[in-house]
Amino acid sequence: MKNFKIKAPLFILIILCFLGCKSTTQWKGQEPIKKVSTQTVPIQRQYKGxxxxxxxxxxxxxxxxxxxxxxxxxxxxxxxxxxxxxxxxxxxxxxxxxxxxxxxxxxxxxxxxxxxxxxxxxxxxxxxxxxxxxxxxxxxxxxxxxxxxxxxxxxxxxxxxxxxxxxxxxxAQELITSSEVDGWTNKKLMTNSFVTKSTIGESNQGRPINLLKIGESNDQKMIMVISRQHPPEVTGFLAMQAFIETISGETDLAKRFRAVYNTYVVPLVNPDGADNGHWRHNYGGVDLNRDWESFNQPETRAIRDFMREKVTETGGKFYFGVDFHSTWEDIFYTISPELKGNMPGLVPKVISGLEDEFPGYKPNIRPSPGTGTKINSTAFFFFEFGAESFTYEVGDNTPLEFVRKKGEVTALKLMEQLLK
Ligand SMILES: [Zn+2]
The missing domain is CATH 2.60.40.3120 (Immunoglobulin-like)
Known part of the structure; x- marks a missing residue:
């Protein structure tokens, strides 16, 4: 896998055409994020039986x-x-x-x-x-x-x-609750000596917020990966799995990467939401991806505290942060390219690398105006730590083979760029 090059079969080309050839009519994405209260409110529990x-x-x-x-x-x-x-x-x-x-x-x-x-x-x-x-x-x-x-x-x-x-x-989508996520981390990742798992906090209902560390570096260079703030967004989670498995893989590139960068991963930010079959919120009735400025919820606080303590303890830097989601269609929500973090130009280079790898694919990229407000996770990664970041959105119905391939190629392009 040293010289990774995809021989795109016909069906992938058809999918790409479906996803990318309509570039003149690309979806404009969701409305800009608005600040809302993230104080805990009551939720309605299901009668189970x-x-x-x-x-x-x-x-x-x-x-x-x-x-x-x-x-x-x-x-x-x-x-x-x-x-x-x-x-x-x-x-x-x-x-x-x-x-x-x-x-x-x-x-x-x-x-x-x-x-x-x-x-x-x-x-x-x-x-x-x-x-x-x-x-x-x-x-x-x-x-x-x-x-x-x-x-x-x-x-x-x-x-x-x-x-x-x-x-x-x-x-609604394949069922991936906290026990499936644990099964994946134990079977696919923890079997590697360079992967360790720890708990950085507890959810509202007392479930662990688990953190994986992938790599053997001295923490001077780090990246942050999170997923499933929104429980139904399973296709985003599947892309994250392919991305993480590629970083944990056997390629020379991945080995070189792990010697220089540590990757920190919270694969399931909202375990209560996933296990309770929620549409979007955590057990406090809050959209966690609006709580990265107020930090009223324990799930977001756990990640904030981990990152802050890590930087203070080691003097290292987060160079990149990504948050995997799902929505109507594949789209990347990026930070305004005029704003410079710890590695300016990284995100555009990774995305254009994807474009090179899948001929005919036109990524849908929507930069946020970059006002400095840290309402969502990727704005927090950027404005607090200077980590170049984007929200990686996968379509609800994007074919799963392409979801995995794109997750793999994103990891390869990112590792190449971060090691340059
Ligand atoms: Zn989402």
């Missing part, structure tokens, strides 16, 4: 990562499920997850409905074991459309599910 729906059919939300706020048999052939958020107001990323089984084999219609002003967003994923997932057959899916903020979206959807005694799992 097994629901007997008659006719030998049962449903359950009694597991980590589930979200099903109510279910009713609305007629002989239809079960209606209600999905609501942990609290309001909230950005619309309605996570859902439940299990269903039947005493006899049958096809069953199940409708997903949401609270008013919300809409269906994630195409259903199905699993027979809770760990391998595939999308529902689109022929078994219908929706009722409505216009929400100029996008035509579904206010409800109906799935035709094949039920049997074996449990069928239904989920």
């Amino acid at each position: 097994v629901f007997d729906l008659g006719d030998g059919i049962f449903m359950s939300n009694d597991y980590s990562g589930a979200r099903m706020n109510g279910v009713a048999r609305t007629n002989d052939s239809l079960l209606s499920v209600l999905i609501t958020p942990e609290n309001l107001p909230i950005n619309p990323s309605p996570w859902y997850g439940f299990k269903i089984w039947s005493e006899t084999e049958k096809d069953q219609y199940v409708k997903l409905t949401y609270n008013e002003d919300a809409f269906h967003r994630y195409f259903p994923k199905l699993s027979k074991n809770g760990s391998t997932w595939e999308a529902l057959d689109s022929l078994r899916y219908t929706s009722v459309k409505k216009i929400f903020n100029e996008r035509e979206l579904a206010e409800s959807i109906t799935m035709k599910l094949s039920l049997s005694k074996d449990t069928l799992w239904i989920s």
Whole structure:
């Protein structure tokens, strides 16, 4: 893997065309971030259990990562499920997850409905074991459309599910809770002598905020990687996994990188949100990616304190910081290129490296005006530490093979640039 060069198969080229060839109509991204209160507010907890729906059919939300706020048999052939958020107001990323089984084999219609002003967003994923997932057959899916903020979206959807005694799992995206994240770090990363794990704080509900250290350097040069402030943003997490596995890999580049730079990773910033099946917030009812100035929440404070103490103790510098998310389409939210941090030009070079590696791919880059306000994580990394930074957003429906490839290539280009 020394001379890494992708031989892009045809399907990747098609995906790239889908993602990049419409450069004249590239999505402008979300509205600029506004400062909001990040004081703790009450959240609504789900009533968890097994629901007997008659006719030998049962449903359950009694597991980590589930979200099903109510279910009713609305007629002989239809079960209606209600999905609501942990609290309001909230950005619309309605996570859902439940299990269903039947005493006899049958096809069953199940409708997903949401609270008013919300809409269906994630195409259903199905699993027979809770760990391998595939999308529902689109022929078994219908929706009722409505216009929400100029996008035509579904206010409800109906799935035709094949039920049997074996449990069928239904989920907005593949289920990755705190135990799956631990499984990944233990099996894929902790087997390397150059990876160590520590706990830098506790979430609202007392779950550990885990930090991985990857590298064998003296901490004079460091990078910071975080993911899953927003629980449903699984495609961003999958890109982060590929990125981190590449930095932890066997290539000469990765070995040279780890001798000079230590990479610090918080793979799951919001474990309570992931395990409680939240749409977006932590257990304090707060969007953590608006709390990087006020630090009212323990999850953001843990990362702030770790970084500050590290710099004070070692005299070292964070040269780069990245926060992985998911949204409608692939996009990079960067710091204004006029602002100079510890390695000016790093982020544009990494992104243009991606462009070189995937012919025809036109990255969608949206620099923030850079007013110095540290509302979100990457502004905090930049304005507090001078770390060149960006928010790495992966589309909800970006094909997973491309998500991984892009995560790998981003790590390779970054390591090359940081070692120059
Ligand atoms: Zn996000």
